[in-house]
Amino acid sequence: MLTVGEAAALLPARNPGAHKGNFGRLLIVAGSAGYTGAAALCTLAALRMGAGIVTLASVLPVLAAAQAKLYEPTFLTLPDNGAGQIAARAVEPLLERARSASALLMGCGLGLSSDGKALTAGLLRGAPCPLLIDADGLNAVAGRLWLLREAKQPPVLTPHMGEMARLTGLDVETIQADPRGCAAAFAREHRCIVVLKDADTVVAAPDGRIFLYEGRNAGMARGGSGDVLAGFAASLLAQGLEPAEAAAAAVRLHGAAGMRCALRSSKVAMLPHELPEALGGLLLERGL
Numbered sequence: 001m002l003t004v005g006e007a008a009a010l011l012p013a014r015n016p017g018a019h020k021g022n023f024g025r026l027l028i029v030a031g032s033a034g035y036t037g038a039a040a041l042c043t044l045a046a047l048r049m050g051a052g053i054v055t056l057a058s059v060l061p062v063l064a065a066a067q068a069k070l071y072e073p074t075f076l077t078l079p080d081n082g083a084g085q086i087a088a089r090a091v092e093p094l095l096e097r098a099r100s101a102s103a104l105l106m107g108c109g110l111g112l113s114s115d116g117k118a119l120t121a122g123l124l125r126g127a128p129c130p131l132l133i134d135a136d137g138l139n140a141v142a143g144r145l146w147l148l149r150e151a152k153q154p155p156v157l158t159p160h161m162g163e164m165a166r167l168t169g170l171d172v173e174t175i176q177a178d179p180r181g182c183a184a185a186f187a188r189e190h191r192c193i194v195v196l197k198d199a200d201t202v203v204a205a206p207d208g209r210i211f212l213y214e215g216r217n218a219g220m221a222r223g224g225s226g227d228v229l230a231g232f233a234a235s236l237l238a239q240g241l242e243p244a245e246a247a248a249a250a251v252r253l254h255g256a257a258g259m260r261c262a263l264r265s266s267k268v269a270m271l272p273h274e275l276p277e278a279l280g281g282l283l284l285e286r287g288l
């Protein structure tokens, strides 16, 4: 378990003479016409967690929605498959852009399609930088787990229980009976970092390390909370944290931000897009 202070201490120091290139370049591949919010949420979260340059790559409706809300990211327009989702032929320009990225986040709101499957496989095989896969990126890997070992370095996976069930072929009840054991076995067997999300969250690394976060908060139980976590963790990856520590610190800070939002807005009315702002208050109190 990490304390909030230990998690915050993992963030890179902000030397007064630093420039944006010192805090990583994150490339985000996310969103589709029906899920524009997922892309905006993970982008906002990545920015607030301190990444120096964040680029959101997606189809036009996703970029238009994000541009209306966010000033700081740069944008890369990708081809549409005709159904409002990123087309498979986007792999080439993405791999080209990934050459200058320090981390890549993919999957939030991508939607399910054969294009998404091809895109995920292409990025897993070709990305030269650390990769975090969330949501429909995970669904695209389910049934093709050999792809995980084809990544140049162990990828970070952030499944909720439903996604973990699809990945493992187990039912949710079986996973919930032993989340630590399931996450650890999957991480070891498939050489990846698993962030198994539920009311309690387990982070398991292929070398056997386990981080637990047991900060239950029903205010987090709403669509979009996971997109924020993905943005937080990918931002830390882009800033050079070791992947399991990036994931564990993100989980801890996400939970603490959630507690703060619940106190401010109630567990009923708090919203995921408020988590990145609450993070600012937490970090400020720790002198960051």
Ligand SMILES: NC(=O)C1=CN([C@@H]2O[C@H](COP(=O)(O)OP(=O)(O)OC[C@H]3O[C@@H](n4cnc5c(N)ncnc54)[C@H](OP(=O)(O)O)[C@@H]3O)[C@@H](O)[C@H]2O)[C@@H](O)CC1
Binding pocket: 034, 035, 036, 037, 038, 039, 107, 108, 109, 110, 111, 135, 136, 160, 161, 162, 163, 172, 197, 198, 199, 223, 224, 226, 227
């Ligand atoms: N604003 C936006 O644009 C948003 C867009 N989003 C995008 O939507 C897409 C679909 O993602 P998704 O997660 O909503 O659907 P899916 O993968 O089918 O999972 C649900 C299934 O899993 C099961 N389940 C069991 N245990 C569970 C648990 N602990 N936590 C969660 N689920 C659990 C659950 O079971 P049940 O509810 O029946 O108990 C159900 O059968 C994806 O691209 C995502 O990025 C969202 O991020 C929201 C904001």
Ligand SMILES: Nc1ncnc2c1ncn2[C@@H]1O[C@H](COP(=O)(O)OP(=O)(O)O)[C@@H](O)[C@H]1O
Binding pocket: 135, 159, 160, 197, 198, 199, 200, 201, 215, 216, 217, 218, 219, 220, 221, 222, 223, 224, 225, 226, 227, 228, 229
């Ligand atoms: N009851 C709860 N207590 C604490 N955290 C929760 C609770 N319910 C959900 N969460 C957290 O909220 C996030 C939900 O992620 P996910 O289900 O992927 O949502 P989405 O894809 O809709 O953004 C996870 O980080 C999970 O741990």
